[in-house]
Amino acid sequence: MKQYIFLIASILILASCSTQKPLYTWGKYDVASYKYLKNRDDKSTQELIKTYKSIIAKQRGTRKVVPPGVYADYGYILLQENKIKEGKAMLLKEVSLYPESKPFIKRILKMLDK
Amino acid sequence: MKNIFFVSIITSILVFGCASNAPLTKSKAYKGIYIEKPLTVLLMPPINRSTNVEAKEYFYSTLNVPIDNAGFYVIPPFLSMAILEKESAYDAELFINAPLTKFKDVFGADMVLFTIINRWDKSSIAANVDVAVEYILKSTKTNDVIYRRKGEVTYDASISTGYSGLIGALADIAASAINTAATKYVDVARVCNTYTFKDLPAGKYNPSYGKDGQELAGKNNFKKRLNSKYH
Numbered sequence: 609m610k611q612y613i614f615l616i617a618s619i620l621i622l623a624s625c626s627t628q629k630p631l632y633t634w635g636k637y638d639v640a641s642y643k644y645l646k647n648r649d650d651k652s653t654q655e656l657i658k659t660y661k662s663i664i665a666k667q668r669g670t671r672k673v674v675p676p677g678v679y680a681d682y683g684y685i686l687l688q689e690n691k692i693k694e695g696k697a698m699l700l701k702e703v704s705l706y707p708e709s710k711p712f713i714k715r716i717l718k719m720l721d722k
Numbered sequence: 723m724k725n726i727f728f729v730s731i732i733t734s735i736l737v738f739g740c741a742s743n744a745p746l747t748k749s750k751a752y753k754g755i756y757i758e759k760p761l762t763v764l765l766m767p768p769i770n771r772s773t774n775v776e777a778k779e780y781f782y783s784t785l786n787v788p789i790d791n792a793g794f795y796v797i798p799p800f801l802s803m804a805i806l807e808k809e810s811a812y813d814a815e816l817f818i819n820a821p822l823t824k825f826k827d828v829f830g831a832d833m834v835l836f837t838i839i840n841r842w843d844k845s846s847i848a849a850n851v852d853v854a855v856e857y858i859l860k861s862t863k864t865n866d867v868i869y870r871r872k873g874e875v876t877y878d879a880s881i882s883t884g885y886s887g888l889i890g891a892l893a894d895i896a897a898s899a900i901n902t903a904a905t906k907y908v909d910v911a912r913v914c915n916t917y918t919f920k921d922l923p924a925g926k927y928n929p930s931y932g933k934d935g936q937e938l939a940g941k942n943n944f945k946k947r948l949n950s951k952y953h
Contacts, residue, residue, distance in 0.1 A: 630791045631790070631791050631793060631927060631928060632790060632791060634787055637787065638783060638784050638787065638908050638909075638912050639904070639905055639908050641783040641784075641799070641800075642779060642780065642783035642784070642904065642908045643904070644800075645779050645782060645783050645800075646776075646779050646904075670929075671927060675790050675791075676786075676790045676794075676795045676796055676798075676927075677786060677790070677795075677796055677797065677798030677799065677801075678798075680798040680801050681798040681799065681800045681801055684798065684800055684801045684804065685800065702798075706795055708761055708762050708795050708830060709795070709797070709798075709830075710830070711827075711828070711829060711830035712797060712801065712802070712805060712828065712829045712830060715805065715828065716801065716804075716805070719808075
């Protein structure tokens with residue numbers, strides 16, 4: 609019996625150590641962003657778009673909101689793909705979630721209107 | 723007499739030894755961050771002084787996540803890169819000792835991150851990677867360095883599935899094969915960045931924001947052995 613209590617206690621202690629959750633979850637962002645940076649071809653672009661979509665769809669971090677920059681970079685990639693309307697909508701989502709992004713998002717929107 | 727002499731020498735060695743190694747609190751080590759309360763961070767493309775031409779991309783693609791996870795706002799890396807390229811400001815070497823107020827105007831950045839990769843060596847026998855990298859965060863308001871850490875990291879690439887015996891050995895080989903070169907090297911940069919920025923004071927979006935000043939800061943210069951399990 610005593611052994612069981614010890615075992616359960618150790619499991620609980622270990623579990624509490626490992627449950628330090630991050631603010632955001634990023635899925636396979638690291639590798640997808642590297643491949644896009646490196647190759648900039650259709651395959652890596654589609655993979656990155658897929659990654660952004662899944663980051664936006666599901667957040668298991670403690671903040672439960674989309675991490676900084678994800679809407680904006682996703683919007684930027686859509687603009688590169690000539691999806692202007694969708695891209696602009698994503699940029700505006702970034703501004704409403706993170707108002708500190710306004711200065712450079714405004715700059716990008718201005719560049720588009722030229 | 724002799725004894726007293728010895729004791730006093732040993733005591734003084736101990737005392738001095740402690741004093742020089744005494745860790746600082748975060749509020750002392752990273753004073754500027756607690757005073758200025760920066761929020762937005764602009765990533766400059768890493769300066770690559772290593773012999774591996776791809777090290778720059780490995781680092782650039784993995785810098786934003788740990789800084790965002792600390793509670794700061796990292797200016798979206800692909801967007802900021804496009805603007806920097808358009809403004810012909812892509813070469814970080816040009817700005818590391820120059821005034822940074824322009825980055826405040828253009829991006830609204832409170833801090834600019836410079837990353838200098840000094841070494842990236844693959845050891846052919848153990849498949850380990852040795853990296854020397856320096857991170858410098860500068861304030862766009864004062865131009866002061868407000869965070870600087872320099873690390874020598876050995877990435878231990880041997881994968882162990884935790885099973886023993888022949889089956890374990892086979893499983894380890896299979897796991898190593900799945901871990902392709904690009905994925906592995908991205909992971910090398912990821913662990914360097916994650917480890918270094920674990921020491922950042924909490925940013926505005928972190929519940930510990932403003933409450934972690936008494937925590938002890940890590941060493942400015944560190945040596946560390948890490949592997950893919952580090953998060």
